[in-house]
Amino acid sequence: MTEALVEMKNISHNFGRVGVLHDVSLTINPGSYTVLLGPSGSGKTTLLSILGGFLVPRKGSVLIRGQNCTAMAPARRPTATVFQDYALFPHMSVGNNVGFGLRMKGVIKSERNRLAQEALAIVGLSDAFRKKPHQLSGGQRQRVALARALVIKPAVLLLDEPLGALDLKLRRQMQDELKTIQKQVGTAFVHVTHDQEEAMALADHCVVMNQGRIEDEGTPERVYARPATRFTAAFMGESTLIPGDVASVTGNAILINTAFGSFPIIAEAAEGAAVTLAVRPEHMRLIRDSRSVTFGTAQVTAVIFQGSFKRVLAESNSRVGFMFIARIPAEHDVSVGDTVTPCCHIEDLIVLAK
Amino acid sequence: MRVYMKFFSAVYALAVYAFIFLPVAVLVVFSLQSTAFPIPPFTGPSSRWYEAVLNDPRLTSALFNSLAVAIISSLVAVALGFLSAWGFARFTLPGSAVMRGLITLPLTVSYLIIGMGLLVIFNMAGVPKNLLAAGVGHVVINLPLCFAIIYSQMGDHQINIERAARDLGATEAKVLWLVTLPMLWPAIFASLFLSMTFSWDEFVISFLLTRFDTTLPVEIWNLLRSGLNPKTNAVGSLVFAVSVVAAIIFELILLRRRPA
Numbered sequence: 001m002t003e004a005l006v007e008m009k010n011i012s013h014n015f016g017r018v019g020v021l022h023d024v025s026l027t028i029n030p031g032s033y034t035v036l037l038g039p040s041g042s043g044k045t046t047l048l049s050i051l052g053g054f055l056v057p058r059k060g061s062v063l064i065r066g067q068n069c070t071a072m073a074p075a076r077r078p079t080a081t082v083f084q085d086y087a088l089f090p091h092m093s094v095g096n097n098v099g100f101g102l103r104m105k106g107v108i109k110s111e112r113n114r115l116a117q118e119a120l121a122i123v124g125l126s127d128a129f130r131k132k133p134h135q136l137s138g139g140q141r142q143r144v145a146l147a148r149a150l151v152i153k154p155a156v157l158l159l160d161e162p163l164g165a166l167d168l169k170l171r172r173q174m175q176d177e178l179k180t181i182q183k184q185v186g187t188a189f190v191h192v193t194h195d196q197e198e199a200m201a202l203a204d205h206c207v208v209m210n211q212g213r214i215e216d217e218g219t220p221e222r223v224y225a226r227p228a229t230r231f232t233a234a235f236m237g238e239s240t241l242i243p244g245d246v247a248s249v250t251g252n253a254i255l256i257n258t259a260f261g262s263f264p265i266i267a268e269a270a271e272g273a274a275v276t277l278a279v280r281p282e283h284m285r286l287i288r289d290s291r292s293v294t295f296g297t298a299q300v301t302a303v304i305f306q307g308s309f310k311r312v313l314a315e316s317n318s319r320v321g322f323m324f325i326a327r328i329p330a331e332h333d334v335s336v337g338d339t340v341t342p343c344c345h346i347e348d349l350i351v352l353a354k
Numbered sequence: 355m356r357v358y359m360k361f362f363s364a365v366y367a368l369a370v371y372a373f374i375f376l377p378v379a380v381l382v383v384f385s386l387q388s389t390a391f392p393i394p395p396f397t398g399p400s401s402r403w404y405e406a407v408l409n410d411p412r413l414t415s416a417l418f419n420s421l422a423v424a425i426i427s428s429l430v431a432v433a434l435g436f437l438s439a440w441g442f443a444r445f446t447l448p449g450s451a452v453m454r455g456l457i458t459l460p461l462t463v464s465y466l467i468i469g470m471g472l473l474v475i476f477n478m479a480g481v482p483k484n485l486l487a488a489g490v491g492h493v494v495i496n497l498p499l500c501f502a503i504i505y506s507q508m509g510d511h512q513i514n515i516e517r518a519a520r521d522l523g524a525t526e527a528k529v530l531w532l533v534t535l536p537m538l539w540p541a542i543f544a545s546l547f548l549s550m551t552f553s554w555d556e557f558v559i560s561f562l563l564t565r566f567d568t569t570l571p572v573e574i575w576n577l578l579r580s581g582l583n584p585k586t587n588a589v590g591s592l593v594f595a596v597s598v599v600a601a602i603i604f605e606l607i608l609l610r611r612r613p614a
Contacts, residue, residue: 054517074521085511087518091536101522152522 003066005030005188006051006156011060013046020046021057022212028156028190029205033182035220036192037199038209039235044192045160047209051190052081052158064155075104080149081158084165086141088133094120094144095129101152119151120144122181139170146178150185159191163198175201196236200224208232225280230352233278239350240284240324240342242277242295246270256351259319260295267351276352283348284326286312286334292343298324300338305330314340378594385587392584403588413589416573419485420554423569427492428549432542434493435500440534443508444516454505461498468494469562476563483565491559496549503548507541540608547604551597 006028013021021043028034036044049055051062053074061070069077080101088097095116096103102112120126123143133141142162149157162178163171179202182189193199199206199220206220208231215235216228227233230241244258246269255264256275269275288294298314301323309327312334316322324342328334384392388400407413441447442454460468472491473483481487512534519533520526535542557571564572570593577586 052521054521074517075523075525079521081518081521083514083518085514087514089515089519089533089537091539100519100524104523104528148518148522 003030004028005032005065006190007063008047008051009061009063011047011050011057011062013043013050013055013057013059020212021050024060024209024212024214026207026214026217028188030188031186032188032204033179033202034188034190034205034207035199035203036190036207036209037194037196037203037235038215039194041211042209043212044194044209048081048158048160048190048192051156052079053077054081078155079158080152080154080156081160082142082145082149082162084161086133086145088141088144088148090133092132093129094125094131094133094136097133097144098148098151100148105152115151116147119147122150122184123147124177138166139174142166142174143177146181150181150187154187156188156190159189161192161194163193163195171195171198172201178202200236208235210235226350227278227352230276230278233276233350233352237280238325239278239280241352242279244275244277246273246275254351259322260316261293263293263346263349265346265349265351269351269353273353278350278352279344279348280350281311281325281327283344284324285343286314286326286328286332286340288341288343291345293346293349294341294343295324296342297339298342300334300336300340303334303336310334312340314342316342381587382591382594385584385591387584387587390584392582392587403584404592406585407588407592410585413570413573413577416568416570417592419567420570423485423489423492423560424550424553427489427553428496428546430489431493431496431549432500432504432546435497435545436504436535436538436542438497438501439505439508440530442505444513458498458502460494461502465495465556465558469559472559473562483563485564485567485569487563488560488569491563492549492553492556495556495559496552499552500545500549503545504538504541507538512537543607544604547600551600554596554600555593 004027006026008024008026011021011024011026012019024043024047026047036047038044046055050057053069053072053076056071061068063069064078074081089100092100095113098116098119099107099112102115107115117126117129120129123146125140125143125147128136128140128144133144136144145162159178163174166174175198178189178191191202203220205217206223207217208215208223208227210231216223216232223232224236227236233239233241242258242260244256244263247255247257247262249269249271252268253264253266254269255262256277258277263277285292296316296318298316300312300314302311302313304311307330309330310332312326312328314324314326316324317339326342334340383396385403386398386400387396388402389397438457442450447453469491472487472494476483476487515537516529516533519529524532555571556569557575560569561572561575570589574586574589574593577583577589
């Protein structure tokens with residue numbers, strides 16, 4: 001394991017009497033793409049501001065390349081931020097915007113123009129050097145902001161909801177480009193978003209935040225498939241949540257009792273603990289096979305065609321009001337009123353402790 | 355019906371503009387009078403009274419005094435107004451709302467009261483009546499205006515832009531000089547021009563606070579005390595011309611800017 005680039009240790013912060021971060025610790029590795037994911041008010045932007053130096057935390061410390069930067073001004077720390085509203089200098093040309101950081105470092109004009117031109121080439125805006133920001137589209141301004149931050153070669157590049165102001169199509173396109181640029185320059189990126197699809201598309205390291213705490217962190221694949229908490233499971237995409245409790249523990253297997261029967265699962269939990277079983281919609285089936293565990297029968301209440309798949313909602317026949325959510329292939333024939341057998345493979349059951 | 359409406363609106367517009375500009379037009383026309391009284395019939399055109407104005411050292415020196423007071427006092431008022439607006443917009447200050455109210459309050463106080471107040475204070479402090487005192491008076495009346503205009507243009511969206519500059523390594527002085535100031539340039543320019551025009555034709559404060567060297571409006575008033583004379587018309591027309599030229603320059607510079 002390489003040495004950590006950034007270490008945020010036991011960070012706590014509050015605005016007035018409202019606590020926004022509670023004892024948060026985060027490690028960022030060189031060359032990684034970290035995404036801080038969470039709903040608004042989860043503290044993700046505050047954490048980014050503390051890393052960027054715009055806020056000094058009430059407690060805890062920030063180490064960048066081993067150096068304590070907790071109270072260091074943004075100008076002096078090796079970070080650069082891409083703001084949500086881009087924050088380009090409206091009175092300067094694109095080239096001077098990008099060259100601004102170099103100018104502050106005392107780089108001579110010819111050299112900084114050359115470097116600015118190079119940075120613009122990386123983001124695909126070679127011909128925009130002389131334009132003014134207001135002559136560019138939203139996506140182009142975004143790229144200028146990125147070039148302006150990249151050109152000073154920061155240790156960490158911070159992106160505060162950088163794609164929030166773009167329309168969906170452009171956002172997906174910019175995601176691909178951000179990832180490509182990050183791999184090309186090799187700088188560590190820390191990216192804040194509330195869009196879990198964006199997080200999964202970009203992250204090497206996905207950090208899910210809620211109410212000022214880190215709920216879960218890891219590769220996006222792991223966080224999606226094996227979320228640590230109920231909140232993470234719900235935030236990373238919809239699922240069917242079945243409440244239950246741990247009936248017995250035998251070695252590394254536990255038996256969980258639910259309203260739809262008992263399921264033996266390989267997981268860790270204390271006997272008697274209340275748990276939730278989650279099933280992702282793509283794992284929920286409506287026709288059983290030999291490996292399936294079933295959840296009784298249900299009646300289909302809605303079928304929503306979404307192009308490549310159908311989203312099916314079905315209400316349990318044994319428990320009124322309990323809804324199963326399934327995502328099935330589009331060619332699969334199912335209609336409202338059909339009786340189905342919701343089921344899944346036992347390994348697709350996710351045990352959520354809280 | 356619509357023809358009548360058009361006709362009446364045209365007549366109304368004409369009447370309004372006549373109401374505004376007729377006195378000025380009369381002033382300008384009779385400044386070109388060739389005889390000794392600015393009353394009909396018109397006997398010109400002649401440039402005789404303009405020559406008289408330009409050959410009158412008291413009037414020409416008053417004109418330069420006025421220009422100097424207008425330019426210097428406006429620059430001071432804009433600088434102070436900008437800094438106070440920046441302070442109020444970017445920092446959390448105790449009693450911010452009350453302080454902002456206090457700084458704009460002089461806008462509602464009559465120039466006479468301000469002038470008298472300054473006169474009393476300068477007397478007590480032993481400051482002689484001169485152009486400097488009048489200039490200070492003009493800063494007092496124009497600072498609140500500059501503050502109000504510039505403060506109104508300082509939005510929250512600029513905070514992130516200033517932040518970005520700091521993030522890229524700019525010191526606070528460089529943020530102000532390279533980012534905040536150019537970003538607010540239209541507001542600063544507008545307040546500078548308004549201050550200059552207000553100072554240019556301000557009478558009461560200059561009258562109260564100057565003695566020997568004085569500004570043009572005060573000198574014109576001195577001239578008027580000896581009765582009507584086409585020379586007063588000529589100097590009045592010159593004052594008006596300066597204002598017109600200033601307004602045109604202002605429009606040209608602001609209109610040349612593309613919308614951001």
